[in-house]
Amino acid sequence: MNQVSFERVNNDILLIRFAGRWQLSGGLAPSGAVERELQAFPSLARVAFDARDLGDWDSSILTVLARVSGLCRQRQVALDADGLPAGIHRLLDLAEAVPERVGARIAVRKSPVLERIGTGAIGVADSVTAMLALLGDMTVTFVRLFGMKARYRASDLWLLIQQCGAQALPIVTLVTFLVGVILAFVGAVQLKQFGAQIYVADLVGIAMTREMGAMMTAIIMAGRTGAAFAAQLGTMKVTQEIDALATAGFSPMEFLVLPRVIALVLMMPLLCLYADLMGVAGGAAIGVGMLHLSWTTYLHQTADAITLTDVAGGVFKSAVYGVLVALAGCLRGLQSGNSSAAVGEAATSAVVTGIVAIILACGVFSVVFYVLGI
Amino acid sequence: MNGVAPVGNSAQAHITVRDLTMAYGSFVIMREMTFTINQGDVFIIMGGSGSGKSTLLRHLIGLNQPAGGQIFYGDQDFTRAEAVQREQILRDTGVLFQSGALWSPMTLAENIGLLLEEYTDLSPAEIGEVAALKLALVGLKGFEDYYPSQISGGMQKRAGLARAMALDPEILFFDEPSSGLDPISARLLDELILELRDNLGTTVVVVTHDLSSIFTIGTNSIFLDPDRKTIGAQGSPKELLAHSQDPQLRRFLTRGGTEHL
Numbered sequence: 001m002n003q004v005s006f007e008r009v010n011n012d013i014l015l016i017r018f019a020g021r022w023q024l025s026g027g028l029a030p031s032g033a034v035e036r037e038l039q040a041f042p043s044l045a046r047v048a049f050d051a052r053d054l055g056d057w058d059s060s061i062l063t064v065l066a067r068v069s070g071l072c073r074q075r076q077v078a079l080d081a082d083g084l085p086a087g088i089h090r091l092l093d094l095a096e097a098v099p100e101r102v103g104a105r106i107a108v109r110k111s112p113v114l115e116r117i118g119t120g121a122i123g124v125a126d127s128v129t130a131m132l133a134l135l136g137d138m139t140v141t142f143v144r145l146f147g148m149k150a151r152y153r154a155s156d157l158w159l160l161i162q163q164c165g166a167q168a169l170p171i172v173t174l175v176t177f178l179v180g181v182i183l184a185f186v187g188a189v190q191l192k193q194f195g196a197q198i199y200v201a202d203l204v205g206i207a208m209t210r211e212m213g214a215m216m217t218a219i220i221m222a223g224r225t226g227a228a229f230a231a232q233l234g235t236m237k238v239t240q241e242i243d244a245l246a247t248a249g250f251s252p253m254e255f256l257v258l259p260r261v262i263a264l265v266l267m268m269p270l271l272c273l274y275a276d277l278m279g280v281a282g283g284a285a286i287g288v289g290m291l292h293l294s295w296t297t298y299l300h301q302t303a304d305a306i307t308l309t310d311v312a313g314g315v316f317k318s319a320v321y322g323v324l325v326a327l328a329g330c331l332r333g334l335q336s337g338n339s340s341a342a343v344g345e346a347a348t349s350a351v352v353t354g355i356v357a358i359i360l361a362c363g364v365f366s367v368v369f370y371v372l373g374i
Numbered sequence: 375m376n377g378v379a380p381v382g383n384s385a386q387a388h389i390t391v392r393d394l395t396m397a398y399g400s401f402v403i404m405r406e407m408t409f410t411i412n413q414g415d416v417f418i419i420m421g422g423s424g425s426g427k428s429t430l431l432r433h434l435i436g437l438n439q440p441a442g443g444q445i446f447y448g449d450q451d452f453t454r455a456e457a458v459q460r461e462q463i464l465r466d467t468g469v470l471f472q473s474g475a476l477w478s479p480m481t482l483a484e485n486i487g488l489l490l491e492e493y494t495d496l497s498p499a500e501i502g503e504v505a506a507l508k509l510a511l512v513g514l515k516g517f518e519d520y521y522p523s524q525i526s527g528g529m530q531k532r533a534g535l536a537r538a539m540a541l542d543p544e545i546l547f548f549d550e551p552s553s554g555l556d557p558i559s560a561r562l563l564d565e566l567i568l569e570l571r572d573n574l575g576t577t578v579v580v581v582t583h584d585l586s587s588i589f590t591i592g593t594n595s596i597f598l599d600p601d602r603k604t605i606g607a608q609g610s611p612k613e614l615l616a617h618s619q620d621p622q623l624r625r626f627l628t629r630g631g632t633e634h635l
Contacts (some may be wrong), residue, residue, distance in 0.1 A: 060623070152409060156479065159479070236478070239473055239474070239475055239478070240471040240473060240475035241475050241477050241478065243432075243437055243469075243471060244469065244471055244475040244476075244537075246436075247436070247437065247464055247469045248464075248488075248489055249464060249465065249492070250488075250494075251494075
């Protein structure tokens with residue numbers, strides 16, 4: 001067990017005696033003891049050590065000695081380290097070889113709740129500004145695209161189209177089929193009470209084509225592709241690949257963001273149509289399986305219920321959601337910091353930003369479509 | 375302080391930095407740095423870890439904006455140039471980033487080819503040939519179709535150099551070229567740097583704290599002093615070692631006085 005004792009010599013020297021095994025697992029000497037001893041010795045001029053009975057030691061004794069040395073410096077008391085084993089001596093020297101850089105210590109303080117709320121709110125404003133700036137930048141880039149001046153690799157685009165098109169089909173199938181089933185099920189329970197089961201087809205068909213197809217696809221893509229974009233661009237930032245692009249004269253906006261936006265804008269409407277179909281299939285499964293309608297009746301009823309405008313409206317929305325998801329992912333990726341934690345945060349906030357943007361846009365669309373009477 | 379390049383040995387001056395101050399927000403890293411990089415120099419930017427060497431490099435290639443002062447390429451004011459003009463200036467530079475920074479979705483040949491595709495009129499077959507040649511120059515013959523993740527860190531670094539040399543730039547920037555390389559590869563890289571300088575007349579700017587590189591290849595250098603937050607000394611590394619009395623620099627060049635080179 002670690003032991004420390006103090007002895008005053010000649011009225012101006014404090015002899016600190018270390019004995020026993022000093023191991024981190026055994027804890028440090030109580031922190032107040034040294035301070036108290038130094039404080040209670042006003043005529044102190046020198047601190048010396050006696051370590052003859054010291055057994056095994058590790059950083060625990062170094063920590064205590066560093067504390068003593070700091071206190072000595074504060075009180076301008078000489079420190080005589082001769083009584084310490086040579087190893088301890090050298091390690092202490094090493095710890096003090098590089099003086100603390102002036103101003104290097106950062107003041108850590110707890111900010112009050114109100115301040116944090118305020119900072120958060122300012123942060124939101126900043127991120128809206130950043131999103132708008134990116135949107136502006138993107139528009140300029142698109143103008144260049146139509147002037148055939150934008151530079152990106154066609155092979156990148158094809159790869160992205162594959163990634164956010166064909167490879168998304170399984171998850172889109174699963175989710176939207178089940179959404180169709182759920183809608184039909186909720187509707188069936190209610191409509192059955194009036195003997196109006198057949199209108200389940202209308203309910204599912206209209207809900208899927210007008211809203212749910214586009215929205216569910218968008219949310220899936222925000223979680224799947226938006227996060228992937230953010231992680232990819234964030235990592236490229238960490239590995240300096242984006243710097244390398246910039247110094248080679250390629251704008252990251254054209255080279256990285258543009259193909260991602262194009263890929264999603266092209267694929268989202270197709271995925272949305274597919275999602276509509278899957279939703280209707282899910283509804284039909286309930287209609288046929290639970291409500292004992294025939295396939296033909298169900299599909300006829302659906303075809304009568306939905307109009308081309310419903311479908312086109314949904315598809316149009318999905319293209320807009322595609323832009324939002326791609327921009328949210330790329331924005332968060334490009335804003336990412338230079339560490340693995342920052343890339344993780346970028347991916348998380350890409351999904352959050354993407355979903356918030358989708359829901360907001362959905363609200364705006366509802367009002368606009370209502371006003372236009374679509 | 376207008377857009378006129380400073381006088382002096384401007385006939386050979388490749389990059390002239392005047393009163394450059396670097397800061398992150400209000401935190402000043404280095405202030406009022408003035409130095410000249412001449413044509414054909416192997417110019418070393420040296421200093422301890424965290425002294426702002428890499429940040430200075432980022433300023434020189436336009437990735438960071440100076441908080442004050444100017445950078446001239448030849449007699450063109452790089453700091454105030456329009457985007458198009460800056461791009462033009464950067465066309466004559468190549469950068470080897472610390473980690474290589476190869477574009478990960480592309481093969482090595484595509485990494486090099488991308489630049490040739492963009493800035494030359496070569497046919498795809500010719501681009502392939504040039505890319506293979508550049509890879510051969512850095513000892514990576516036959517690795518054209520590898521992706522960056524499939525090769526070792528040292529090879530990535532060399533491939534990064536091949537990409538930096540793709541357009542035969544007049545100035546090559548190296549950010550810590552020997553970090554992460556074994557001593558033999560590091561020496562080969564040093565020799566390659568000298569070959570480039572001697573045979574192509576390339577001006578080379580190297581950020582490093584590797585003493586053996588500094589003394590082997592450096593013809594001119596600046597030492598960033600983190601305490602004074604500015605340039606501590608400038609001159610040829612060998613002369614600095616022989617004559618400088620600056621204690622910080624002496625400690626740096628002699629590994630704290632333990633080694634006499």
